Amino acid sequence: MEQINEAIALLKQYYGYPKFRKGQEQIVTSLLNGYDVIGIMPTGGGKSICYQIPALMLPGVTLVVSPLISLMKDQVDALNQLGIPAAYINSTLDWQEVEQRIRDAMQGKLKLLYVAPERLELGGFRQRMAALNIPLVAVDEAHCVSQWGHDFRPSYANIAPFIDELPQRPLVAAFTATATEEVTEDIARLLRLQTAEAHVTGFGRENLALSVLRGENKRDFVLRYARAHTGRPGIIYAATRREVDELHAHLGKSGIAVGKYHAGLPDSERARSQEAFLYDDIRVMIATNAFGMGIDKSNVRYVIHYNMPKNMESYYQEAGRAGRDGEPSECILLFSAQDIVTQKFLIEQGTQSEDRKLLDYRKLQLMVDYCYTPQCLHSYILQYFGDTIEAKACGECSSCKDERETVDITVEAQKIFSCVRRMGERFGVTLVAGVLKGSRAQRIMQNRFDKLPTHGALNTMTEKAIADLINVLIAEGYLGLTEGQYPTVKLEWPAVDVLKGSASVFQKVSRPERHAAAAAN
Numbered sequence: 140m141e142q143i144n145e146a147i148a149l150l151k152q153y154y155g156y157p158k159f160r161k162g163q164e165q166i167v168t169s170l171l172n173g174y175d176v177i178g179i180m181p182t183g184g185g186k187s188i189c190y191q192i193p194a195l196m197l198p199g200v201t202l203v204v205s206p207l208i209s210l211m212k213d214q215v216d217a218l219n220q221l222g223i224p225a226a227y228i229n230s231t232l233d234w235q236e237v238e239q240r241i242r243d244a245m246q247g248k249l250k251l252l253y254v255a256p257e258r259l260e261l262g263g264f265r266q267r268m269a270a271l272n273i274p275l276v277a278v279d280e281a282h283c284v285s286q287w288g289h290d291f292r293p294s295y296a297n298i299a300p301f302i303d304e305l306p307q308r309p310l311v312a313a314f315t316a317t318a319t320e321e322v323t324e325d326i327a328r329l330l331r332l333q334t335a336e337a338h339v340t341g342f343g344r345e346n347l348a349l350s351v352l353r354g355e356n357k358r359d360f361v362l363r364y365a366r367a368h369t370g371r372p373g374i375i376y377a378a379t380r381r382e383v384d385e386l387h388a389h390l391g392k393s394g395i396a397v398g399k400y401h402a403g404l405p406d407s408e409r410a411r412s413q414e415a416f417l418y419d420d421i422r423v424m425i426a427t428n429a430f431g432m433g434i435d436k437s438n439v440r441y442v443i444h445y446n447m448p449k450n451m452e453s454y455y456q457e458a459g460r461a462g463r464d465g466e467p468s469e470c471i472l473l474f475s476a477q478d479i480v481t482q483k484f485l486i487e488q489g490t491q492s493e494d495r496k497l498l499d500y501r502k503l504q505l506m507v508d509y510c511y512t513p514q515c516l517h518s519y520i521l522q523y524f525g526d527t528i529e530a531k532a533c534g535e536c537s538s539c540k541d542e543r544e545t546v547d548i549t550v551e552a553q554k555i556f557s558c559v560r561r562m563g564e565r566f567g568v569t570l571v572a573g574v575l576k577g578s579r580a581q582r583i584m585q586n587r588f589d590k591l592p593t594h595g596a597l598n599t600m601t602e603k604a605i606a607d608l609i610n611v612l613i614a615e616g617y618l619g620l621t622e623g624q625y626p627t628v629k630l631e632w633p634a635v636d637v638l639k640g641s642a643s644v645f646q647k648v649s650r651p652e653r654h655a656a657a658a659a660n
């Protein structure tokens with residue numbers, strides 16, 4: 140208790156903040172109690188303070204392993220400005236400068252020393268470090284140690300042996316924005332963390348109003364939206380360079396000040412576009428996901444995804460570029476079923492291992508579920524990242540604001556579940572929808588599915604509406620999909636309760652759909 144009060148006093152004194160964010164306090168407390176930690180928080184979540192405050196409280200010098208050489212100088216300058224003695228060592232320095240900094244550390248003149256992971260390979264450097272009092276090693280971008288991460292760096296393998304060699308084992312605090320189980324487990328194992336607690340925090344961004352729109356005419360929507368929001372900076376992400384070019388021409392023709400950015404453009408043009416957007420000379424940026432890394436524009440008022448990205452990590456990172464200043468901003472995802480086909484194609488074309496592809500398919504399905512879920516989108520995201528500290532319905536997303544009527548669709552759901560079971564749980568969404576519609580397509584006839592009692596059981600609905608409904612039931616966990624390129628639909632246990640009649644299913648529907656659903660009964 141006393142320690143945390145001291146920590147808060149330092150937070151006020153050096154940074155001028157009155158209190159820790161919730162997750163920060165947990166991480167700092169764990170460290171001060173002598174436990175290793177894994178801090179999982181998004182960029183901007185406030186991880187630096189989680190190790191800087193303990194560094195101020197612990198005797199000796201805290202080592203910060205960071206792969207981003209370009210950012211080290213900024214981080215150290217910022218600390219020095221706050222009056223915290225810190226320095227960095229990386230390949231941009233000559234040996235005399237390196238020596239000077241190591242001497243400063245030996246003489247107790249530094250509280251934090253930032254180093255690049257490659258440096259830990261050098262025997263001479265390791266020896267010098269062994270002579271220092273290092274109470275804490277903070278590892279930034281810790282997912283780089285894992286092959287499962289998106290940014291694997293072999294030099295991260297040096298960290299654990301380096302720590303083992305120190306005469307006294309320091310505390311280890313690992314930080315990353317990647318929250319998957321595979322990566323978290325790898326971090327704990329490969330950095331040899333001891334009784335580490337993982338803290339997931341900071342994923343909530345209350346000022347973002349999230350929405351998913353299905354079945355929009357995307358081109359019209361984007362044009363209408365950009366027109367209705369002229370003067371407000373926004374980013375529109377499209378999946379391919381060609382789509383970026385087309386949209387750019389489409390909006391440009393309509394007199395909107397648009398810029399574009401993708402890897403196929405010459406460096407000079409990309410730099411010019413980026414500048415123009417940063418300084419508000421153009422308001423709308425149409426770009427592939429190549430745009431945005433390291434760009435710090437705080438007043439982006441909306442981010443529209445013209446296509447669904449490959450997973451939730453990518454989506455949230457891109458969407459999260461809206462509203463960095465904390466002002467209300469919108470994140471809109473325009474979903475169409477074709478997006479799933481595209482993403483599957485990309486996974487199949489990739490050169491990844493089979494294991495990795497399965498993982499990618501699994502993540503893709505959770506992205507698709509986001510597009511179909513009737514649950515609060517904000518809560519869905521927090522759950523996805525495991526950030527349970529902050530989860531509550533936001534009241535602002537397209538699910539929370541969905542004012543359509545809630546109707547009992549138990550009978551439709553039962554027909555679907557029964558059909559899935561009768562088809563042996565061996566077929567995909569499209570074929571199941573076809574059977575329920577009563578289609579006499581070749582594959583259906585070949586399998587004699589026209590003889591099933593559920594053949595045509597939902598024949599008053601369109602095949603697309605049936606497929607959509609199946610997707611919603613998947614997103615809600617009644618149905619599951621097998622893994623891989625051609626997933627087949629299977630029943631999950633909540634569906635069994637519905638089939639038995641011991642549970643009901645409700646759905647929000649707009650009027651025309653309701654009539655179709657009613658007619659199907």
Ligand code: ADP
Pocket residue numbers: 156157158159160163180181182183184185186187188
């Ligand atoms: P990260 O390293 O996770 O990207 P930073 O540590 O740079 O994030 O923090 C992001 C922003 O949040 C910074 O502007 C920082 O000053 C601010 N911040 C961090 N902790 C707090 C806090 N407890 N109270 C207020 N602002 C904070």
